[in-house]
Amino acid sequence: MIGNGEGKTTLSYLKWALISTVIGLALGAWLGWQTTGTLSGMATVFFICAVLAVLEISLSFDNAIVNANKLKDMTPVWQHRFLTWGIVIAVFGMRIVFPLLIVVIAAGIGPIDALVLAAREPAEYARIMNDAHLPIAAFGGTFLMMVGLTYFFNHEKDVHWIGFIEKHMARSATVKGIEIAFVLALILIFSNLLEGEAANTFVHAAVYGLLTFLAVEVVGGLLDASQKAMSEAAKGGLGAFIYLEVLDASFSFDGVIGAFALTQNLFVIAIGLGIGAMYVRSMTIMLVEKGTLAEYRYLEHGAFYAILILSVVMYCQTLVHIPEVITGLGGATLIGISLWSSIRYNRRERELEHPAGARASDRVSAQLGEQV
Numbered sequence: 240m241i242g243n244g245e246g247k248t249t250l251s252y253l254k255w256a257l258i259s260t261v262i263g264l265a266l267g268a269w270l271g272w273q274t275t276g277t278l279s280g281m282a283t284v285f286f287i288c289a290v291l292a293v294l295e296i297s298l299s300f301d302n303a304i305v306n307a308n309k310l311k312d313m314t315p316v317w318q319h320r321f322l323t324w325g326i327v328i329a330v331f332g333m334r335i336v337f338p339l340l341i342v343v344i345a346a347g348i349g350p351i352d353a354l355v356l357a358a359r360e361p362a363e364y365a366r367i368m369n370d371a372h373l374p375i376a377a378f379g380g381t382f383l384m385m386v387g388l389t390y391f392f393n394h395e396k397d398v399h400w401i402g403f404i405e406k407h408m409a410r411s412a413t414v415k416g417i418e419i420a421f422v423l424a425l426i427l428i429f430s431n432l433l434e435g436e437a438a439n440t441f442v443h444a445a446v447y448g449l450l451t452f453l454a455v456e457v458v459g460g461l462l463d464a465s466q467k468a469m470s471e472a473a474k475g476g477l478g479a480f481i482y483l484e485v486l487d488a489s490f491s492f493d494g495v496i497g498a499f500a501l502t503q504n505l506f507v508i509a510i511g512l513g514i515g516a517m518y519v520r521s522m523t524i525m526l527v528e529k530g531t532l533a534e535y536r537y538l539e540h541g542a543f544y545a546i547l548i549l550s551v552v553m554y555c556q557t558l559v560h561i562p563e564v565i566t567g568l569g570g571a572t573l574i575g576i577s578l579w580s581s582i583r584y585n586r587r588e589r590e591l592e593h594p595a596g597a598r599a600s601d602r603v604s605a606q607l608g609e610q611v
Contacts, residue, residue: 249525252522252528253518254521263292264288264514267289267510268281268284268285270506270507288507290501290511291511292512292518296518296519301541304532304538305539305546306483307526307532309482310523313480317477325480326517328484328487329519330512330513333495334491334509335505338357338495338505339354341368361504374444377557378451378489379488380554381422381426381449382449382486383550384422384425384551385419385448385449386452386486387547392418394413396412398537400537405540422445430442432558452485456482458478461478491512537581538581542574545570545574548566
């Protein structure tokens with residue numbers, strides 16, 4: 240359950256993530272020794288687990304911000320459920336069960352056979368996963384694109400970071416379904432760039448992604464409305480939980496598929512991405528308890544721009560390969576710039592409210608700088 244963040248250090252928020260890192264890397268080293276029997280093999284698996292964890296964190300920092308944005312409005316009970324059940328679903332469901340299900344569906348085999356295939360024939364397992372990349376990218380990219388566009392196409396949104404873009408989008412939100420029309424247009428454009436069966440697969444998967452987003456919105460609204468009717472305090476319950484789980488799944492698609500570029504071992508991937516998922520959970524709690532989103536007004540904007548870019552990248556990956564490192568760095572850069580813009584805004588506001596104090600503070604800072 241999320242509480243008050245006063246007095247808590249960043250290290251205290253990362254406690255469980257750091258414990259998971261130690262355990263996960265130790266498991267990775269043990270797995271490397273068991274599979275290769277050499278110190279170099281053990282070191283290689285250890286390094287891959289560490290790289291996968293960093294990759295997952297860089298790809299999912301915007302996920303943590305969006306989670307925090309939704310989580311702050313949820314009841315304490317559902318906050319606790321998301322941070323317990325949700326992390327189990329995120330680590331085991333998306334990092335282990337999801338890749339197995341893809342192989343089960345694509346290869347037409349049973350779950351046990353898929354698990355045996357992952358353990359005994361990792362190369363074949365990786366090939367099936369890579370072959371399934373196109374529909375996954377289309378589905379996940381569409382869902383994430385709708386998440387990002389819904390944030391900006393909102394006529395009630397009155398805080399704008401890149402004003403000349405966001406003001407027009409907010410005003411255009413009075414046109415019902417404009418974000419859906421935009422996504423459908425992009426689906427048609429990208430499907431025309433593909434050929435034959437690939438184009439059909441892309442369109443079908445993208446439409447399913449769109450329908451999933453709309454279904455989650457409708458079901459979530461109905462569930463939360465019924466809970467609200469029973470009690471005003473029961474705001475942001477099961478509907479918000481389902482939304483966040485599907486959102487996390489969409490974020491995970493790219494990381495899970497991209498991980499096969501580093502290793503074909505499902506268990507190594509699960510360890511590395513699982514460590515990263517624990518950091519996302521820790522960052523989410525910290526953002527909510529410390530009120531970081533309220534303190535840095537443009538941080539959310541950076542996260543949702545990163546989501547839009549990630550969705551376009553997933554579409555483009557159906558045509559050309561784009562390294563996941565570039566995607567992660569792009570998202571992190573956008574969030575960093577939005578944080579810097581927020582700090583500059585806060586500084587200007589303080590100067591307007593206390594101009595004399597601000598000048599005095601600047602003089603003290605300058606003197607300290609000269610002494611250093």
